[in-house]
Amino acid sequence: MSDFFSLLVEEFPQVRSGLWVTLQATVLGALLAGVLAFALGLMAGSRLLLARGFSRVVVEFFRGTSLYIQLFWLYYAMPLVTGYELAPVACGVVAFGLNYGAYGAEVVRGAINSVPRAQYEAAIALNLSPSRRLWKVILPQAWVQMIPSFTNLLIQLLKCTPLLWLLSAADLMTVVQTLRDRTGETLAAYLTLLAVYFVLAYALTMLMNLLERSAKRRLGLATGASSLFKSRSASTAALGGTR
Amino acid sequence: MATEPLPLQKTAAPAPQDAVPAAGSTGEPLVRFEKVVKRYGDHVVLDQLDFTVDRGEHVTLIGPSGSGKTTILRLLMTLEKVSDGVIWVNGSPLSHVRTPGGGLKPAGEKELRESRKKIGMVFQQFNLFPNMKVLQNITEAPISVLGKGREEAETRARELLELVGLSDKVDAHPSQLSGGQQQRVAIARALAMEPEILLLDEVTSALDPELVAGVLELLGDIARNTDITMLCVTHEMNFARDVSEKVLMFDAGRVVESGTPEKIFSDPSHERTREFLNAVL
Amino acid sequence: MNDGFDWDAVRESLPLLLEGFRVTLLATVLGTLVAAVLGLAVAVAGRAPSRFVTVPVRVVTEFVRSTPLLVQLVGAAALFNTVEPLYIGITVLGVHYAAYTSEVYRAGIDGVPKGQWEACRALSLPPRRTWQAVILPQAVRNVLPALGNYAISMFKETPFLAVITVQEMVFEARKYGADHFAYTEVFTLAGLIFLVASYPTSLLMRKLEKRLGH
Numbered sequence: 001m002s003d004f005f006s007l008l009v010e011e012f013p014q015v016r017s018g019l020w021v022t023l024q025a026t027v028l029g030a031l032l033a034g035v036l037a038f039a040l041g042l043m044a045g046s047r048l049l050l051a052r053g054f055s056r057v058v059v060e061f062f063r064g065t066s067l068y069i070q071l072f073w074l075y076y077a078m079p080l081v082t083g084y085e086l087a088p089v090a091c092g093v094v095a096f097g098l099n100y101g102a103y104g105a106e107v108v109r110g111a112i113n114s115v116p117r118a119q120y121e122a123a124i125a126l127n128l129s130p131s132r133r134l135w136k137v138i139l140p141q142a143w144v145q146m147i148p149s150f151t152n153l154l155i156q157l158l159k160c161t162p163l164l165w166l167l168s169a170a171d172l173m174t175v176v177q178t179l180r181d182r183t184g185e186t187l188a189a190y191l192t193l194l195a196v197y198f199v200l201a202y203a204l205t206m207l208m209n210l211l212e213r214s215a216k217r218r219l220g221l222a223t224g225a226s227s228l229f230k231s232r233s234a235s236t237a238a239l240g241g242t243r
Numbered sequence: 244m245a246t247e248p249l250p251l252q253k254t255a256a257p258a259p260q261d262a263v264p265a266a267g268s269t270g271e272p273l274v275r276f277e278k279v280v281k282r283y284g285d286h287v288v289l290d291q292l293d294f295t296v297d298r299g300e301h302v303t304l305i306g307p308s309g310s311g312k313t314t315i316l317r318l319l320m321t322l323e324k325v326s327d328g329v330i331w332v333n334g335s336p337l338s339h340v341r342t343p344g345g346g347l348k349p350a351g352e353k354e355l356r357e358s359r360k361k362i363g364m365v366f367q368q369f370n371l372f373p374n375m376k377v378l379q380n381i382t383e384a385p386i387s388v389l390g391k392g393r394e395e396a397e398t399r400a401r402e403l404l405e406l407v408g409l410s411d412k413v414d415a416h417p418s419q420l421s422g423g424q425q426q427r428v429a430i431a432r433a434l435a436m437e438p439e440i441l442l443l444d445e446v447t448s449a450l451d452p453e454l455v456a457g458v459l460e461l462l463g464d465i466a467r468n469t470d471i472t473m474l475c476v477t478h479e480m481n482f483a484r485d486v487s488e489k490v491l492m493f494d495a496g497r498v499v500e501s502g503t504p505e506k507i508f509s510d511p512s513h514e515r516t517r518e519f520l521n522a523v524l
Numbered sequence: 525m526n527d528g529f530d531w532d533a534v535r536e537s538l539p540l541l542l543e544g545f546r547v548t549l550l551a552t553v554l555g556t557l558v559a560a561v562l563g564l565a566v567a568v569a570g571r572a573p574s575r576f577v578t579v580p581v582r583v584v585t586e587f588v589r590s591t592p593l594l595v596q597l598v599g600a601a602a603l604f605n606t607v608e609p610l611y612i613g614i615t616v617l618g619v620h621y622a623a624y625t626s627e628v629y630r631a632g633i634d635g636v637p638k639g640q641w642e643a644c645r646a647l648s649l650p651p652r653r654t655w656q657a658v659i660l661p662q663a664v665r666n667v668l669p670a671l672g673n674y675a676i677s678m679f680k681e682t683p684f685l686a687v688i689t690v691q692e693m694v695f696e697a698r699k700y701g702a703d704h705f706a707y708t709e710v711f712t713l714a715g716l717i718f719l720v721a722s723y724p725t726s727l728l729m730r731k732l733e734k735r736l737g738h
Contacts, residue, residue: 064723065715068683068694073715076707121322122370126384126436127359130352136383140374159592166687173595180602190599194591201590219373220416231586 004185008192011179018175019196022161025089025171026204029096029161030154036101041108042134055105062102067160071095075167088169092161100157107149111142144215151208155201172196205231271334273298273472274319274440279328281314281496288314290496291328296489298439301466301473303483303504306493307519312476316442319474320364321355332361332440360388363438367445369425371417371432377404378413381432389436396435403431407461423454427461434465441465443475447482455479462486480524484508492516533706534713537697541713544696548682551614551692555682556675558618563625568655570630589623594684596620601688613685621678628670632663669733676722676729693717 008015043055062070074095079085086094115138123133162173173193180189206228213223272295281289288311296302304312317323318330321338329347330337337358339347350358371380381400385391391399404410407427417425426446433441443462447455459482466473466486477483483490483504490507492500492515500513508524511517569581588596597616601609636659644654686695697710 060723061719064719064726066680066683066694066718068681069711069715069718072694072698072707073711076701077711080708118366118368118370119372121320122366122372124322124359125320125362125364125366126432127356127388128384129356129387132387136387137372137374141372155590159590160594162592162594165594173592186599186602190595190602193595194587194599197591197595198587220376220418 002185002188003183004179004188004192007179007183011175014175015172015179018170018172021089021164021170022172023200025092025096025161025164025169026154026158026200028093029100029157032093032097033100033104033153033157034150036097037104037108040101040105041112044105044109045112059102059105062098063106067095067099068163070099071163071167088164088167089171091167092164092169096157096160100153103153103156104150107146107153108142111145111149112138114145115141140218144212144219144221147208147212147215151205151212154204154208158201158204159197202231271331272296273300273333274474275331276315277329277331279318279330280326281311281318281323282326288496289318292497294491294498294501296472296474299470299472300489301487302475302489302491303487304474304476304491304493305478305480305483305507305519306499307522310493311496312493313444316364316444316474316476319440319442320362321359324349332358361439362442363433363436363440364442364444365426365429365433365446367448369417369422369429369449371425371429373417375417376413377409377415377417377420377428380417380428381435384432385435400431400435403434404428406434406464407431408457421454422450423458426450426458430458430461430465434471438471440472440474443473443477445476445478447477447479459485478523480508480520492519494519529712530706530709533700533704533709536704537700537706537710537713540696540700541693541710541717544691544693545717547610547690547692548679548694551610551617551682551685551690552675552679554614555617555621555678556671558614559621559625559674559678560671562618562622564629564660566622566626567629567633570626571633585623585626588620589627593617593620593681594687597684597688609685609688609690613682613688613690617678617681617685621674624674625671628667628674629663631670632667633659635666636662666736669729669736672729672732673726676726679722679725680718 040055040059043051044059046052046055071091074086074091075088119137119141120133123137128137161171164171165173165177168174176189176193180186183189209228209230213227216223274296276292276294279289279292280287292311292315304315306312314323318325319332319337324338329339335358336347336350338350338355340350340354342348371377372383375383378397378400381403382393382396385396385399386393401410401413404413407430409424409427409431412420412424412428417428420428426449430446446462447458450458459479462473462475462482463486465471473486475482475487487504489501490504491498492507492511492513494515500507500511500516507516508520511520566581566585570578570585572578572581593616596619597613600612600616604612640658640662641654644658649658682692683694685692686698689695693714697714701707701710
């Protein structure tokens with residue numbers, strides 16, 4: 001076994017804690033992003049001009065200014081402006097959440113718009129209240145449409161977590177880099193890191209596929225077993241331009 | 244279709260007079276269109292339309308496509324707003340509220356929801372909610388709008404499903420049903436809200452030909468056994484003949500002729516009616 | 525801690541940032557070019573008759589697509605430490621995004637009606653002409669907006685190049701910020717430059733999408 005891999009085994013507790021930091025940032029960032037996506041996406045469909053305008057501005061702002069800049073702004077500039085400092089991982093969580101929340105808001109908005117108008121009219125004909133229409137009729141149908149795009153965004157978010165290394169958070173990339181520096185085995189180190197990310201991405205995709213399957217089942221749509229193993233859907237990645 | 248345990252007795256509907264404030268409502272038709280105009284941009288769909296429907300009447304609207312028939316149902320269901328004029332239901336303005344000065348202003352969501360209570364609609368494309376099973380499609384609105392208990396709503400839903408001949412589909416998803424079955428569920432769903440007025444918008448147009456007869460038969464049963472006032476837009480002239488007492492012939496946003504089915508079908512007095520009937524019959 | 529926005533720092537750093545912005549644009553344009561060409565090649569290779577071609581192509585694309593750009597960049601820069609960082613940056617950006625654009629092309633190719641392939645066979649067109657004259661012209665037209673959107677994404681990811689010492693805008697911003705302790709000004713400025721450049725472009729893409737009837 002090469003030096004790098006023996007060191008990897010030796011320093012396993014460190015690697016595990018790096019992995020834990022990375023996963024934490026991913027999951028918490030995704031949760032924040034999800035909350036923001038629904039809040040901003042629902043606001044975008046509001047009857048109030050102010051709410052629509054607010055959502056538009058926030059979404060365009062966080063989509064338009066690069067994630068990288070947002071992260072650095074939070075880490076370097078915010079303490080200077082506010083006197084308040086966030087821990088590196090918290091910076092990551094907030095930046096990932098804001099950035100992907102903005103992209104997610106577009107997904108939510110698009111999915112709600114994709115529910116046929118007739119469904120909305122049928123809900124009116126049954127005299128359902130506006131909130132009932134949204135929660136019982138429109139959102140459950142839109143949800144199925146959202147999941148593939150959310151899967152893409154989640155993987156994008158995961159792929160941004162190595163940025164934490166730049167804030168000297170002890171994430172997976174930071175740990176692997178130190179192991180590389182100690183052994184000088186560049187290729188082995190980076191290939192290992194890429195492989196771990198690949199496995200994480202695949203695992204997250206499968207989890208999201210499970211979610212999609214249960215959502216489809218609720219609509220009475222057929223779902224084969226193979227649907228769990230499919231990779232992220234190409235068409236939504238490609239044509240949605242959701243990045 | 245077995246009509247025997249029909250849960251739709253004439254007595255089940257409340258006596259109409261009780262529901263109406265007495266003042267000024269005597270002799271008032273259930274639905275009255277008063278100079279109703281509907282425009283989409285420059286395109287005039289309904290042009291100063293006047294007509295009335297009496298309580299318990301079954302009215303069929305016929306006419307060439309684009310003549311504004313469906314728009315009338317959509318206006319009554321408050322899916323669209325009138326451009327001008329007023330629709331009166333039970334002596335109250337449907338999508339307006341009276342101002343203290345005696346004038347009318349457009350209604351808000353609250354008033355609209357009050358107006359919709361009396362009215363149900365069945366759509367051409369069924370529009371069942373795919374995220375709910377058959378039973379919940381029917382019980383959702385009675386529970387959340389009428390405030391019924393779950394058990395009561397479900398019992399009623401099962402009765403209605405029996406009426407439409409789909410007792411075995413209680414737990415099915417809408418996507419597992421044929422078009423005809425979906426439309427029967429949609430009819431049950433509308434009836435569960437105990438409407439005084441039922442709007443039927445080309446309810447057989449999207450069905451395979453062999454499924455049409457069953458749905459029409461069901462609607463005939465409902466017409467005969469209930470007090471529900473029905474407005475149907477249809478291309479099924481048989482249905483117009485068998486079920487309705489009054490036929491309105493539309494052309495270019497106006498009523499060109501109205502009368503009993505016998506009169507309209509056998510002895511139309513208007514040239515446009517003759518042309519239309521020749522084309523469809 | 526400073527008390528406010530230092531406009532002198534803005535004035536002083538703006539020319540430096542704009543200097544760096546030229547590198548940012550250069551990397552975006554060349555990176556997009558690599559991604560557009562390589563992506564097309566990958567998409568066509570993915571349609572090859574032999575599984576010995578299609579399966580490896582699929583695996584590699586999936587791998588590149590699912591792993592972080594930053595790790596790819598840092599790894600490549602460490603392995604090829606004699607090569608000019610800008611070239612490495614452009615290549616890695618191009619390859620990473622080719623994994624995405626190939627999917628775009630694939631969807632575009634799948635979107636060409638089956639009848640078009642059959643018509644080509646009926647006319648006994650050789651494969652080369654089938655692709656060149658019939659399939660690709662139809663497919664590429666449909667994918668233009670999506671390619672444009674990826675170009676915008678890539679633009680917003682060019683700051684990653686700063687990590688491997690490419691002297692683009694964010695590199696300059698960090699340097700100025702560290703030297704003058706003026707992080708607030710430079711990062712705000714850099715963010716606004718990104719916004720000003722990317723927002724109109726994405727509006728343009730949306731217009732194009734509508735025009736092409738997506």
